[in-house]
Amino acid sequence: MSNQLIQPRTLKGFRDFLPEMMLPREALIEVCKRVYRSYGFAPIDTPTLELFEILTGKGSEETDRQMYHFVDQGERHVGMRFDLTVPLARFVAQHSAQLGMPFKRYHIATVWRGEAPQAGRYREFMQCDFDTIGTTSLTSDIETGLVIIDLMKALGFERFEVRINNRKVLNGFLEKFGLAERATAVLRAIDKLPKVGPKAIETELSEVAKLNLEQTAAVIEMAQLAGEPQLILSQMADLISGNPLGEQGCEELRAMFAAFDELGVGKHVRIDPSIARGLDYYTGTIFETFLLDKPEIGSVCSGGRYDNLAGLFTREQLPGIGASLGLDRLLAAMEMLGMLPAAKTPAQIMIANFRNEDLAHYLRLAALLRQAGFNVEVYPDSKKLGAQFKFADRRGFQGVIVAGPDELQSQQVQLKWLADSSQTLVSIANSGENLINELNAKLNRSGTEVKM
RNA sequence: GUGGCUGUAGCUCAAUUGGUUAGAGCGUUGGAUUGUGGCUCCAGAGGUUGUGGGUUCGAUUCCCAUCAGCCACCCCA
Structure with missing residues (x-):
């Protein structure tokens, strides 16, 4: 018999939740459910573990590297889900006949990523996804924006901003300037612009991505467009003119912002040409949401439109659009902003x-x-x-x-x-x-x- | 995964160029108050100085490794 005590501790990037944390966490989940349901999104769930091949197919090498995986007792290669979108793709491919289209679902669940933890970034965290599958209607794009705005307001935020861009504009722009081959490098640079500034991007573009002067200038001009939606749109249209894909993207943005204006939510949305989003399956509208009082924590709700969600699993073409609220990141921000009540009991x-x-x-x-x-x-x-x-x-x-x-x-x-x-x-x-x-x-x- | 910074009580921090029993505030527990919380006062508990090695007569202090946190890269919620 040993008297040696085992030091109680949690794994790197994993944490315990005490009542004063768990009470607001559950309250946030309730708010999410309420808002999603109010738009007709229905709940689903999927297993936390999937076959490794299901999870790795779509992602980049980076996501594969970050995924927790192991071999189970039956010699199967198993992975823990690192987002809710890939499981959704498998889910709709497997059940599309019973689901019927369009299909709107929400999914609130834990995901795991073995990456370096930082403030508001953990290895185990909860995502609150909602997606609309099976329609290319711009109505869904608009509705997705409205859900995000409703959600943020219902969670008690007034000072936030949904930044919106469109991959068609970006891709059309790349096409027009002969940059389609170097898309990833250019998009990555664009995405970084607000963080490191135009000068650093200029160097990166010319030296790393090997753009010529004209291309570099155009990319920087594009990514730096700012101001009222109408102003950005007209400048964007000039830059993109002659490219059908880009023009279509501009038109989609124009229609969306017209709707937001009519609905009186204009002050919470902004066109941001520098938003690119890493995931390469996005093909249209893309969203990121920032807290104006805590921008450094990153986007708390991101998403976008994709043409072909489940191409890996079915020949059926399944377009869709959705977004994901990062519950734990949001909770971390609320804690830093002193928005959490101190009660340690649910009883009054x-x-x-x-x-x-x-x-x-x-x-x-x-x-x-x-x-x-x-x-x-x-x-x-x-x-x-x-x-x-x-x-x-x-x-x-x-x-x-x-x-x-x-x-x-x-x-x-x-x-x-x-x-x-x-x-x-x-x-x-x-x-x-x-x-x-x-x-x-x-x-x-x-x-x-x-x-x- | 790479690089930088940090690591002393539950939390925030002390501890004279390496020097003997590592301190304080807040919190916590009990009491002052046998029908009433917050304020005040008193007392107690709580540390092998993240962990493991090394240098030294002697290490919280210096060195190495490891673990964890933060920051940057990368990526992203």
């Missing part, structure tokens, strides 16, 4: 244990209140009231019910509200009708914001 009400002889009364009262929809905890030990109040305060309860022999005798309880120290004597006769009304009034009044 604590019933103090005045003396053990009255335990049955406490339990009965708790049951009554739970039935009325409140979360209630009975303090287990008949410690002194001071200690019980201290506990209630630190744990984050909003109200404490004290029912000593005097109160119980007259079918009453003391209801103390911690935030303002108010205390009232309330009757619990008639199945606690008065108490329930009182609690409803108090909790509704203080519960206007998103409940976490």
